[in-house]
Amino acid sequence: MKPLIIADRTFSSRLFTGTGKFSSNRITAEAIRESGSQLVTVALKRVDLDAPHDDLLEHLKMPGLNLLPNTSGVRTAAEAVFAAQLAREALGTNWLKLEIHPDARYLLPDPVETLKATEELAKMGFVVLPYIHADPVLCKRLEDAGAAAVMPLGSPIGSNNGLLTRAFLRIIIEQSNVPVIVDAGIGAPSHAAEAMELGADAVLVNTAIASAVNPVSMAKAFKMAVEAGRAGYEAGLPALSRGNEASPTSPLTAFLSSL
């Protein structure tokens, strides 16, 4: 598998993970270890930046694992920029998953505020990974604004509904000059494999692992699915048949040579 490069970092794993909803910080750490993930999101609202040894952060101290702080909870670009600066200072990373979702119920991202914040944060030297709708034009605008990658959603966060935005993800992947990470809605290993087969550069999975009966085993299942999907993509998938008709094996234009 080709390594994935985002900004100045190289990843051999294309599975990114989240840390919410787990039954304990110990299980969180075990699942992440099993997933092989090298980039893990942590919500700034959950960690205690003032505490010398925040329990979740302590559990995430493992070799090769990078933290990706997220701004979940902010509602405007101004709030996101303020929070990002504090996070950079406290956690010692300029990487940021930019989440601006004023919609308190479905946590859907605000495209206007996200674009505004991306412009500002990129200028300030942040490696910005914005969480956004699967909107191809917005993705291009974010790329222009300096986003290090784009993170379009597959379906509403936590819904486990899979790639409901498939048609738009295809266009985003086709057009993007920065890595495309499918985030939100991936509910089963097959969804992750499908995203990778479409050509996504990585996927981010949280609920499907955390809410599984056995999160550690599920983390491994996702690891395998992401690897299989990516390997399939790199091997060159045959075009999918669009109808019910069989594909003829003898050439349809052979008659031309006998004319």
Added chain:
Amino acid sequence: MSFYNLYSAYNWDEVAACIQTKTEADVRVAIAKDKPGLEDFMALVSPAADALLEEMARKSYALTRQKFGKVMQLYIPLYLSNFCENRCVYCGFSNSNRLRRKVLLLDELEQEVSIIRQQPFKHILLVTGEAPVKAGTDYFIAVINQLKSSFSQISLEVQPLSTTEYELLVKQGLYGVYVYQETYNERRYSNYHPAGRKADFRYRLETPDRLGAAGVRKIGIGNLIGLEEWRTEAWFTALHLHYLRKKYWRSKYSISFPRLRPFTGEGFQPNYETTERNLTQLICAYRIFDHEVDLSLSTRERPMYRDNVMSLGITAMSAGSKTGPGGYSNGEALEQFAVNDNRSADMVADVIRCKGYEPVWKDWSMFLQMA
């Protein structure tokens, strides 16, 4: 247009009668739907649903785990004052009760905080009676500023305030406000609230509108169970939530279900008994109706009930609570109501872990709202 306009379009007795007509078949339809509506909610709180409580519990459990995960939020109330100008007939703080009145001075507040800080709480709920002269907006600002360094999430359960006052408090770091209608039966409201500003049904009912307009991040609503028939109260609470969700979509919502119990001796007795089985039905009904709403369970309920019902839809619990000003540092009985779960926060957290959930003490950072 406020919620009062929508509320006025409904008649309490008609809603109550309609709930009674719901059948088991209606309940099955409501449980099966992805997004039950207000008509379905009537079925979910109807007497007919009692026979399907297990099915409701299963759905409520599954929805809660998917949306919230295997976690339980914990918070602690801090009573700042028991002064009150109201005469609510059910309340220990009523102006007509002979009780030593106290509002915490800022150094007394520090004593309370020093004890609470020995526990892992990061979410604190500040509670007062309703006496703006003794504990008004200026006082709340001073308290919030003193508590900022110790807590990451500060909420209020105090007298209703104006939109401007709420805006001011949000700027200081206020996160959420809980204000309960007590009863949605306007005709009967004055029987329970004969005096003080709380006697104004409409002003109280429109408080969540002011909270939404002021940009308060979490709005808590609910009714006091035991005043009026619980099924109809629940439906009006659901109507309120439904209205608020569409109008103030930036806010999160929480429902609480404080329950009055009959007791021996003098004092207010609930007019309608609501059993633990009824309360369980109510919790499941709210969850099936709204998958994202926070459902909060206080220490009014006894340990055995709390431990068993927590996984069926509950997302937040208080623990180790004292319900009077100065309760943590001097233990004087100036309380609003009797606590039925006297276990320490650590003990409750251990039970939560045993049930397979992570106790979450911190779920907000004040700097996220400080731009």
